[in-house]
Amino acid sequence: xxxxxxxxxxxxxxxGFAFIFKKALISALVALVLFSLMIGIRTEAGPTGQLIYWxxxxxxxxxxxxxxxxxxxxxxxxxxxGPVGTVRIVPPSVxxxxxxxxxxxxxxxxxxxxxxxxxxxxxxxxxDLGILVLTYVMLGWGLNVVVGLAGLLDLGYVAFYAxxxxxxxxxxxxxxxxxxxxxxxxxxxxxFWGVLLGFPVLxxxxxxxxxxxxxxxxxxRLVIINWQSLTGGPNGVSGxxxxxxxxxxxxxxxxxxxxxxxxxxxxxxxxVFLFYVILALALLTNWxxxxxxxxxxxxxxxxxxxxxxxxxxxxxxxxxxxxxxxATGAMFGGFAGAFFATRQGFISPESFTFQESxxxxxxxxxxxxxxQLGVALAALAMIGGFELFRGFDQYxxxxxxxxxxxxxxxxxxGLIGHRAPTVFLRHSQxxxxxxxREGRG
Numbered sequence: 001x002x003x004x005x006x007x008x009x010x011x012x013x014x015x016g017f018a019f020i021f022k023k024a025l026i027s028a029l030v031a032l033v034l035f036s037l038m039i040g041i042r043t044e045a046g047p048t049g050q051l052i053y054w055x056x057x058x059x060x061x062x063x064x065x066x067x068x069x070x071x072x073x074x075x076x077x078x079x080x081x082g083p084v085g086t087v088r089i090v091p092p093s094v095x096x097x098x099x100x101x102x103x104x105x106x107x108x109x110x111x112x113x114x115x116x117x118x119x120x121x122x123x124x125x126x127x128d129l130g131i132l133v134l135t136y137v138m139l140g141w142g143l144n145v146v147v148g149l150a151g152l153l154d155l156g157y158v159a160f161y162a163x164x165x166x167x168x169x170x171x172x173x174x175x176x177x178x179x180x181x182x183x184x185x186x187x188x189x190x191x192f193w194g195v196l197l198g199f200p201v202l203x204x205x206x207x208x209x210x211x212x213x214x215x216x217x218x219x220x221r222l223v224i225i226n227w228q229s230l231t232g233g234p235n236g237v238s239g240x241x242x243x244x245x246x247x248x249x250x251x252x253x254x255x256x257x258x259x260x261x262x263x264x265x266x267x268x269x270x271x272v273f274l275f276y277v278i279l280a281l282a283l284l285t286n287w288x289x290x291x292x293x294x295x296x297x298x299x300x301x302x303x304x305x306x307x308x309x310x311x312x313x314x315x316x317x318x319x320x321x322x323x324x325x326x327a328t329g330a331m332f333g334g335f336a337g338a339f340f341a342t343r344q345g346f347i348s349p350e351s352f353t354f355q356e357s358x359x360x361x362x363x364x365x366x367x368x369x370x371x372q373l374g375v376a377l378a379a380l381a382m383i384g385g386f387e388l389f390r391g392f393d394q395y396x397x398x399x400x401x402x403x404x405x406x407x408x409x410x411x412x413x414g415l416i417g418h419r420a421p422t423v424f425l426r427h428s429q430x431x432x433x434x435x436x437r438e439g440r441g
Contacts, residue, residue: 031064035063039060041053042054114279127275131278140378142157143361144329147369149302151301152326153207154326154329155217157333159217160190160334163186164334165338168185168341173239173241178247179242179244183335190335193330197216202318221352232348239345240347243277278339285332301324301325304322373416
C-alpha cells in the first residue's frame with residue numbers, strides 16, 4: 001500500500017531543514033575559528049614597546065551569527081531556485097507567482113524606464129544616474145555578443161568604447177560634424193578595430209584570448225596618452241559639441257528648441273533628451289542582437305560558444321564567425337563611446353582604463369551570459385548599487401565582493417542564465433531510411 005503524498009513530503013522537508021541547519025552550524029564554527037584571532041582578540045604595541053591586547057567578543061559573536069544566518073538564507077535560496085528534481089521548500093503557488101513575475105519584469109522595467117524623465121523630472125541626480133545605467137546596459141549588451149553569444153572572453157572591450165568616444169570628439173571638433181553624422185562613423189571605426197583585433201586571435205581561445213584582448217585594450221589607452229598631437233594626450237579633448245534635435249540646438253537662444261516651441265528654457269530639457277537618446281541606442285542594440293541570434297550568423301555564434309571543434313566539423317567558417325562577433329560587439333561599444341563623449345563634453349584617457357572593461361564583463365557574467373534581461377538587471381544593480389553605497393566608501397567594495405561571491409555560488413550561470421539554442425526541435429521526428437541512405441545525408 002502506497003503512503004499518501006503528504007506523508008512523503010513532510011519527511012523530505014524535515015530532512016531538508018536538518019541539512020540546512022547542519023551546514024549553517026558548520027559554517028558558523030569555521031567562522032568562529034577563523035575570526036577568533038582576527039576579530040575576537042586585538043593586539044597592538046604599547047607605549048613602552050610591550051604587547052597589549054583587548055577582546056572584542058561581542059563583535060565576534062555578531063560576525064558568527066551573521067555567518068550562521070547568511071548560510072541559512074543561501075541554502076534556502078538554493079532550495080527555492082535549485083535544479084529540477086531537488087526538494088523545494090517553496091510552495092507551488094509561490095513558484096507559479098515567481099514565474100509570472102519573471103515574465104512580467106521585462107515589460108514593467110521598460111515602461112518604468114520610459115517614464116523615468118516624467119516621474120523624476122525635477123531630480124537631476126536620478127536622471128544622470130539613469131543615463132549612466134543605460135550607458136552600461138548598452139555596453140553590456142554589446143559585450144554580450146562577444147562573450148555571451150560567441151563565447152569569446154574579451155578583457156579589452158573598453159578599447160572600442162575609447163575608439164568611439166575619440167572618433168566623435170575629433171571629428172566634431174576638427175571638422176564640425178554633428179553628432180548624428182559622427183555616430184555611425186564612430187560605430188564603423190570601432191567595428192574596423194574589432195576586425196583588426198579579431199585577425200590575430202583567430203587561433204586563440206580561453207586564457208590566451210583573454211590576455212591578448214587585455215593587451216589590446218592597454219595598447220589603445222597608451223596610444224591615446226602618447227599621441228598628443230592627435231588626441232591631446234593626458235589633457236584629453238574638451239569642447240565636444242552637444243547633440244541637436246533634428247538640427248535644432250537645445251540652447252536658451254532664439255534658435256533653440258524651447259524658443260521654437262514657445263516654452264520656458266530649462267537645462268533639464270537637454271538631460272531628458274540625452275536620456276531618451278541613450279535609451280533609443282540601447283533598445284536598438286537589444287533589437288539588433290535579438291534579430292541576429294535568429295539568423296544563421298547568430299546560430300553560428302552559439303555553435304562556436306558551445307564547441308569550436310564541432311563547429312568546424314559542421315562546416316561553419318569560424319574565421320568569419322569570430323570576426324563578425326568582434327565587429328558587432330565593437331560597433332555597439334563605439335556607439336556608446338560616442339554618446340559618452342557628447343554627454344560629458346570632455347574625454348581623457350582616465351575614462352578608459354581596464355576597470356571599465358572589468359566592470360562591463362562583471363555585468364555580463366553576473367547577469368547571465370547570453371541573457372539580455374539579465375545584463376540589464378545586473379547593470380542596474382551594480383551601477384545603482386555603487387551609488388547607493390557611495391557614503392560607505394570603506395565597505396562598498398566589500399559588500400559588492402560578498403554579493404558577487406554569493407551570486408556565483410547561488411547562480412553559477414548568472415542571475416538569468418540563458419544558453420538555450422535559438423533553433424531546436426520541439427518534438428522528436430522520425431527520419432525515413434530513404435533520406436538517410438548514402439548520398440542523401
